[in-house]
Amino acid sequence: MSCNYADGLSPYSNKGVLGLPETFEQGEQLDVKCSMLAEWIINSKHVVVHTGAGISTAAEDQMVYGHWKKKVKKPNINISFNDAIPTKTHMALKHLIDKKYIHYIISQNIDGLHLRTGISRSCIAELHGNMFTEQCNICESQFVRYSPAPTVGKKCLEEDCKRYKARRRGCRGKLYDTILDWEDSLPEYDLEISDYHSSVADLNICLGTTLQIVPSGNLPLKNKKFGGKLVIVNLQPTKQDKKADLIINFFVDDVMSKVMKSLSLEIPEYTPDIDPTKINVSDAVIEWNIDKNDIRSIKTQYDKILKEYRKRKLEEKSEKETVNKVLKYEYLAKKENKPSNVVIDLTID
Numbered sequence: 001m002s003c004n005y006a007d008g009l010s011p012y013s014n015k016g017v018l019g020l021p022e023t024f025e026q027g028e029q030l031d032v033k034c035s036m037l038a039e040w041i042i043n044s045k046h047v048v049v050h051t052g053a054g055i056s057t058a059a060e061d062q063m064v065y066g067h068w069k070k071k072v073k074k075p076n077i078n079i080s081f082n083d084a085i086p087t088k089t090h091m092a093l094k095h096l097i098d099k100k101y102i103h104y105i106i107s108q109n110i111d112g113l114h115l116r117t118g119i120s121r122s123c124i125a126e127l128h129g130n131m132f133t134e135q136c137n138i139c140e141s142q143f144v145r146y147s148p149a150p151t152v153g154k155k156c157l158e159e160d161c162k163r164y165k166a167r168r169r170g171c172r173g174k175l176y177d178t179i180l181d182w183e184d185s186l187p188e189y190d191l192e193i194s195d196y197h198s199s200v201a202d203l204n205i206c207l208g209t210t211l212q213i214v215p216s217g218n219l220p221l222k223n224k225k226f227g228g229k230l231v232i233v234n235l236q237p238t239k240q241d242k243k244a245d246l247i248i249n250f251f252v253d254d255v256m257s258k259v260m261k262s263l264s265l266e267i268p269e270y271t272p273d274i275d276p277t278k279i280n281v282s283d284a285v286i287e288w289n290i291d292k293n294d295i296r297s298i299k300t301q302y303d304k305i306l307k308e309y310r311k312r313k314l315e316e317k318s319e320k321e322t323v324n325k326v327l328k329y330e331y332l333a334k335k336e337n338k339p340s341n342v343v344i345d346l347t348i349d
Contacts, residue, residue, distance in 0.1 A: 020237055021236065021237075023235065023237075024250055025248060025249050030248070030255075034255055034259050034262060036246060037205070038259045039262075040203055040229060041096075041259070041263070042101070042263070044201075044202045044203040045202055046103050046201045046202055046203070047103055047201060047205065048102070048103065048104045048105070048106060048197045048198055048201040049093060049104070049106070049204075049205045049206075049207060050108075050204060050209060050211075050219060050220050051089075051106070051107045051108065051109060051206075051207050051208060051209065052207070052234075053108070053208060054207065054208020054209060054235065055087060055089040055090065055109070055207050055208040055252050056084070056090075056109060056113055056208070057087075058088065058251075059084040059085060059090075059111070059113060080148070081112065081131045082147060082148055085113070085116070085270050086114075086116050086117045086270045087113070088253045088257060088267050089207065089208075089252050089253050090113050090270075091117055091270055092256045092260050092267045093105060093114070093256075094117035094118065094119050095265060095267065095268055096260075096265075097119060099265065102205075103123075103197070103201075104123055104124070104197040105119070105125070106125045106194045106216075106219060107125070107127065107128075108127055108128050108213065108216050109126075110129050110130055111130075112130050112132035112277065114126075115277070116270075116274075116275045116277055116278075117274065118274035118276065121291075125190040126187075127187070127190055127194065128186075128216075129154075129177070129180050131145075131148040131149055131179065132144060132148060133145060133149075133178045134177060135175065135176055136161040136162075136174070136176075137156075137174055137175075137176055138161065138172065138174075139161060139163055139171045141161065141166070141171070141287060142287065142288040142289050143162050143166070143285060143287055143288060144277060144286040144287075144288050145277065146278070146279070151177045151179075152177055152181075153177070153179060153180075154176050154180065154184060155176060155177055156175075156176050157177060158174070160172075160174065161174065162285045165283065166285040166287050186215065189290040190290065191215070192295060193290060196295070196298040196299050198219040199226065199302050199305070200223070200226075200305055201223045201228055202228045203229050203231065204219075204220040204222075204223055204231070205231045206230070206231065206232045206234065206240075207234075207255075207256075208233070208234060208252045210237070210238045211232075211239045211240050212238075212239050217240065220232075221243060224243065226309055229245040230243060230245055230246075231244065231247075231248070232244045232246070232248070233248045233250070234247075234249065234252075235249060235251070
């Protein structure tokens, strides 16, 4: 499976604005911003990272995304999904997850490189699918593949569900690839858990995405009403730049290398033994399902934050109404030429 996977998708014209100019931070400014990002990561309680195609370019699979967006020429590089390996950014994010500096990853990428770092499914949502996963059309169980799916656009792979091998319980379903076609709805559980994590995050970090595709591109803004920060790392301008608290225009791998150095952490090397797609055990079945308990857990956090937010808004509204009453009384008293000798209790219950 090479870079022409997009030939399997339906024609679609509205892919966003392409070919935007790239800009680069200069010298000391880049170092200052990377240090600031590292400091924010350290001081945040819940950090969520949103990843796009820009984090995979160093893996030489930019030709995949380039062809997807129907550029004039197909790239000359003919590297398969199977041959590409996780980048420094992929490996850094996995290490930051392990060290609990970041808490969740929301990916728009279909290349499977996050999965191949050995990351747990409890730490990642894949909004647009994964070339290395397949899903049953009946029980909806997902499984890791040992090679890229031969189809895209949620087509039948003509293989039986592997649930019996995984759980000793039968299922008569068929397996389908998980790659969304343009008009397909996003996977329900991935989108739901992404919404909650994005909302409770005090820091949302966007890496290598112009945030043009919705609803994925709107998720990083979910924390703003709760007082959270938004950081964007991308070479091109993005749809959400005006709402960002920090923008870093530079190569994502270089930014992550500097951030890791500021955190006194080494970026681990990729090795096949951590890669679930490289397991050699005959008939081994690896499930790739979101645990509903994980959804309930993050929803509990979201409900708590939402309750506090609503309480704060009610207090602000009550205070504003009280102030308005005082101003109105003073205005009327002045208008009637009467002394303002009435004391009004401004205490908020």
